[in-house]
Amino acid sequence: MCPPIPQGTMSGLGCEAGYFLSAISEGARADHYNFSAVTMLVLLGGIFLIHVTTIILLLVATIDNAWWFTDTISTDVWGRWIKANGVWNLTDIPDFYPQEYLQAVQATTVLSCIFSILGLFVFVAQLFTLAKGQRFTFSGIFQLIACLCIMIAASIYTDIFHRKENDGWYGHSFILAWISFVLTFISSIIYFVLRKKTA
Amino acid sequence: MLLFLTLVSAALVAIAPQSQAIVIYTGWERHALVGSEIRLSCSFFSWRWTSEDVTFSWNYRPDGSRDGISIFHFTGGLPYLDNKGPFRDRLEFVGNPQRRDGSILIKNLDFNDNGTFTCDAKNPPDIVGRPSSVRLLVFDKLPVQAGVITGAIIGAVLGLLVLIVVIYYLMRFLVARRVFSLSVSKHGKKGKGKEGSQQRQGPALYAAMDQSKLKASASEKKKQESRKDKK
Numbered sequence: 001m002c003p004p005i006p007q008g009t010m011s012g013l014g015c016e017a018g019y020f021l022s023a024i025s026e027g028a029r030a031d032h033y034n035f036s037a038v039t040m041l042v043l044l045g046g047i048f049l050i051h052v053t054t055i056i057l058l059l060v061a062t063i064d065n066a067w068w069f070t071d072t073i074s075t076d077v078w079g080r081w082i083k084a085n086g087v088w089n090l091t092d093i094p095d096f097y098p099q100e101y102l103q104a105v106q107a108t109t110v111l112s113c114i115f116s117i118l119g120l121f122v123f124v125a126q127l128f129t130l131a132k133g134q135r136f137t138f139s140g141i142f143q144l145i146a147c148l149c150i151m152i153a154a155s156i157y158t159d160i161f162h163r164k165e166n167d168g169w170y171g172h173s174f175i176l177a178w179i180s181f182v183l184t185f186i187s188s189i190i191y192f193v194l195r196k197k198t199a
Numbered sequence: 200m201l202l203f204l205t206l207v208s209a210a211l212v213a214i215a216p217q218s219q220a221i222v223i224y225t226g227w228e229r230h231a232l233v234g235s236e237i238r239l240s241c242s243f244f245s246w247r248w249t250s251e252d253v254t255f256s257w258n259y260r261p262d263g264s265r266d267g268i269s270i271f272h273f274t275g276g277l278p279y280l281d282n283k284g285p286f287r288d289r290l291e292f293v294g295n296p297q298r299r300d301g302s303i304l305i306k307n308l309d310f311n312d313n314g315t316f317t318c319d320a321k322n323p324p325d326i327v328g329r330p331s332s333v334r335l336l337v338f339d340k341l342p343v344q345a346g347v348i349t350g351a352i353i354g355a356v357l358g359l360l361v362l363i364v365v366i367y368y369l370m371r372f373l374v375a376r377r378v379f380s381l382s383v384s385k386h387g388k389k390g391k392g393k394e395g396s397q398q399r400q401g402p403a404l405y406a407a408m409d410q411s412k413l414k415a416s417a418s419e420k421k422k423q424e425s426r427k428d429k430k
Contacts, residue, residue: 099343107352114357 040197044127047194050187051123051143055116057180058150062109065090066171068162074171076161077106101160105153109177112149116184119143123191130196140191147184154178221245221328225318228334232341236306239333241318242299245325251276254321255294255301258330259286261314271303285311308337 067076074081074088081088093102119142126136154177162168222244231237241255254274260267270281271290278292289307294300301320305312312335319330 095342099345100348103343103346103348104352106346107349110349110353111356114353 036197043194047187047190048123050183050190051116051120054143054146054180054183054187055113055120057176057183058109058113058116058146061150061173061177061180062113064173066173067157067177068168068174069171070165070168073168076157076173077102077109098160101156105157108149108153108156112146112153112180112184115142115146115149119146132197133195135193135195136191140188143184143188143191147181147188150177150181150184154181219246219325221320221322221325223318223320223328223331225316225331225333228336230336230338230341231308233308233310233337233339235308236304237308237335238293238302238304239316239318239335240300240302241294241320241331242301243320243322243328245299245322247322247325249297249299250323252323253296253299255296256319257301257303258317258319259284259314260317261311264314267315267317273301308335310337313337 062077065076065079065081066074068074072083075093078093079090080093082091083089119139122142123136123139126139130136154174157174157177223241224243225239225241229237229239239257241257252275254272256269256273257271258267259270268284270284270286271292272279273292273294273296276296280290280292281287286305289305291304291306292302293304294302299320299322301318315332315334317330317332320328
């Protein structure tokens with residue numbers, strides 16, 4: 001059971017957060033509780049923010065057709081935007097693309113989004129059900145799988161597509177895919193290392 | 200009463216189809232390899248019984264051409280195949296008109312066979328209807344359909360995830376049951392003297408295994424509370 005939460009604290013945050021906040025408001029008597037509670041809250045907030053950021057980056061990389069740009073086109077992985085007479089039109093990806101690799105990139109980007117979002121839900125659930133001193137293993141595992149998936153997608157894309165074309169450059173979705181690979185990796189490491197300091 | 204019902208139903212059957220038309224079904228698009236054969240299916244729906252004068256006609260319009268030519272006609276119970284046009288000696292009638300199937304088989308496909316095939320069926324007196332077209336695409340190498348591999352990969356990985364979660368919870372459940380039954384049998388053998396203490400252990404173990412995280416955190420909180428109270 002949770003200790004009674006004094007008035008003035010936010011309701012609906014759950015037992016732990018309420019407990020942290022009551023510990024803070026209790027004052028000088030429990031100084032080391034103060035310190036660890038505040039740092040724990042800040043740490044959790046930071047990790048949550050990183051996780052949400054990776055989800056947003058992954059979503060942009062998956063949904064926006066902007067992996068490769070030239071002066072007139074913005075393409076991959078779902079369709080191709082072609083600029084004709086100042087108007088952008090969405091067309092199909094041309095047939096000379098190797099279909100298996102393209103569909104593999106599509107599938108792995110979608111999978112990385114799914115796993116990252118699932119990981120967020122698992123993290124919030126573990127926050128309330130984990131015993132003291134245990135690690136956030138499941139959230140870490142989900143973020144690691146998401147990292148693996150987006151790494152596969154970005155690697156396949158870098159190695160297979162647009163190798164011989166010199167008149168274009170990589171777009172923001174491509175860059176965000178690689179950045180989210182790094183961020184998901186860091187995030188999963190943090191989940192594996194972090195222990196729940198207070199119950 | 201029965202006579203009245205049959206009269207009413209017969210009247211309905213006679214009246215209703217006046218507003219309905221014959222509906223013809225073919226495919227939308229067909230893909231085939233060069234040199235292979237393809238079966239173009241055509242069937243129809245009609246409120247009337249299949250008449251003996253049912254007719255099927257197939258019309259072919261090449262890609263890029265505005266006119267079509269007739270390549271097949273079934274009437275009076277007999278099929279008439281193309282014997283002068285591009286499909287001579289390559290057509291075969293594989294349908295069953297009495298079962299409303301007017302399918303044809305084209306053998307030895309070539310790139311010149313790319314085009315639109317239109318099927319028109321008539322079931323006298325139900326003759327008002329729209330013909331339906333199927334587009335034939337001939338490839339030298341069959342391309343992968345859009346999204347097949349994508350869907351397969353996503354489905355496989357998610358299915359694997361669900362399987363792992365199910366197996367994990369099943370294992371936990373089985374281990375908990377085994378521990379519970381072991382502790383119960385132990386308590387049964389040791390006799391009445393130690394019954395009280397043992398009884399508390401068994402279910403506690405089972406409960407601990409099953410809801411370990413919740414109970415552990417609750418007991419931890421209780422310990423912390425008592426520690427705080429002492430201070």
